[in-house]
Amino acid sequence: MALAVAGAIDDRSALVVEAATGVGKTFAYLVPMLLSGARALLSTATKNLQDQLFLRDLPRLRSALQVPVTVALLKGRASYLCLHRLSIARHDDAGADRWTARTLAKIETWSTRTASGDLAELEGLDERSSVIPLVTSTRENCLGSDCPSFRDCHVMKARREAMASDIVVVNHHLFFADMQLRDSGVAELLPSVDVAVFDEAHQLAEAGVQFLGTTLGSSQLLDFSRDLLGIGLQQARGLADWQGVAGRLEQAARELRIGGVGTQREIRAATKLRWSDRGERADFVAALGEVAAAAKAAAEALDLVADASPDFARLVERARRLAELAARFATPARAGHVRWIDVTPQNVRLVESPLDIRDALREQMAGSPKAWVFTSATLGDDERLRWFCEPAGLDDAPTLRLGSPFDYAGHARLYVPRAFPKPSEPAHPGAVARLAARCARALGGRTFVLTTTLRSLAVIGDQLRDLFEEEGDAIRVLVQGQTPKRQLMQQFLSDPCSVLVGSQSFWEGVDVPGDALQCVLIDKLPFPPPNDPLVEARVERLENEGRNPFADYFVAEAAVSLKQGAGRLIRSETDRGLLVVCDPRVATMSYGRRLQRALPPMTVLTEEREALAWLETLTKPQSAWSTID
Structure with missing residues (x-):
């Protein structure tokens, strides 16, 4: 992968790389980029990876490779304190409740000592807080050079630092918002860089459509x-x-x-x-x-x-x-x-x-010549990575697929129950809850249940609690939505005797290496909702092109989502676990073979007793594993 990225940098060309868990894709694009001396823009989907790149990976590699590069982190307006808006909020005659007044006072005290103005520095300030719009600017209300606080503006300071740096770390939302509004500084920055890298590229299309x-x-x-x-x-x-x-x-x-x-x-x-x-x-x-x-x-x-x-x-x-x-x-x-x-x-x-980002991205790529690198652990289920490349307008870009170095056949098992209610049947959520309870009992917790809908999330969570209470099991059930995601994950990690029931936000971006998570159950195939207006419009376009929407869209989307959910299970070379897909269609329908091929090469089990026996082996000390195998 590093050699392919180096080639793209040399040729100022595009490259799409799917690199499975364990490949080390972050270093594989950072090392050739740093050694090339090229000016670069790095875009990620999540704040976690943005911070990881800026605070950990880039400083470590810069030191190890002894390259004197400067690095900047650029976020959207809503991440930075606006001194003028703070002044308005402080003197607002309309009045504020006690909680708002207390939060504003805390922000004002912090404003006197912060250098960056990044609200992430403030402990205890939820990013969804209703106070944030009061003390941050938007493109609509920013006064620009007419602002009385323009000289001290944190947004402008961050942009100046970005323009002066060799490497700038942004996120997909910022990239596309700027493409549309020319408001974040990326538009000025992009023509001046030699390399643009998009990590977590599987989220690029949806971020673009949104912005x-x-x-x-x-x-x-x-x-x-x-x-x-x-x-x-x-x-x-x-x-x-x-x-x-x-x-x-x-x-x-x-x-x-x-x-x-x-x-x-x-x-x-x-x-x-x-x-x-x-x-x-x-x-x-x-x-x-x-x-x-x-x-x-x-x-x-x-x-x-x-x-x-x-x-x-x-x-x-x-x-x-x-x-x-x-x-x-x-x-x-x-x-x-x-x-x-x-x-x-x-x-x-x-x-x-x-409907997609192809026109917008092609317009950007047609500008000044540079290397464009797109990478993720999940970009499709075929060699051409069409799931990602088509909507991104990268049909002709070179692609590279790299499998995981992990021993999935030896360390992981896949179980698809055949004699199981269909997802459309009323008995299905209850059957999922009962199977999840049996798996969790075999492990003493250490289980994720991933659902495709919020309705299933609530039903399965409630039924699991009832099942454990009836049998007197000391297994804790944690359900998404009852506490913030970060807190929920902390509870799961601190108490191994737990089952976490989560929906969309837990299918990706959750990293639980080691034996804290050894079983992942997926309730049903994650097909896109057919009545979603955006889905309907994409289906209509495929039909007008004479294509098969089920094969080219629904199954392709399900394959990628299934791959992401399954990716929660094995996160390191020593991890072991069981993936259960509670949807008999994977085993009985013709498209099920395609979906199984999209998953890592796990050993397939056909009986529940085999699955439970495998889970029981995982509770034994690691020294016994070689004997079991």
């Missing part, structure tokens, strides 16, 4: 209303009816949400609704009209005081942009794009998105 689209949400309206009211009362009290203007915006946000979901619908989890189901209804069109009218009224009120301060000039621009977005969503979607409505218990968001 290359256009959105209008009720939370956008409420944020704008809050800023308008706070700044209006602080800097121009009595010059306009700020309460009335803000109130109309808030009412428009409520009507947009009601128009998007309907008054009778109770939303308990994130849901995607088809645009055709709601977007063309009279009440929804009327709600969009009121959003446009409320935004225009705000712009007119702000125009009267626009010259009073840069804050008002920026608010005018935001108001006009909101009116433009409302008008845009009242007209048909652009060709090659799909629309839907994202709904959560607190927010409704209208989305218009491209």
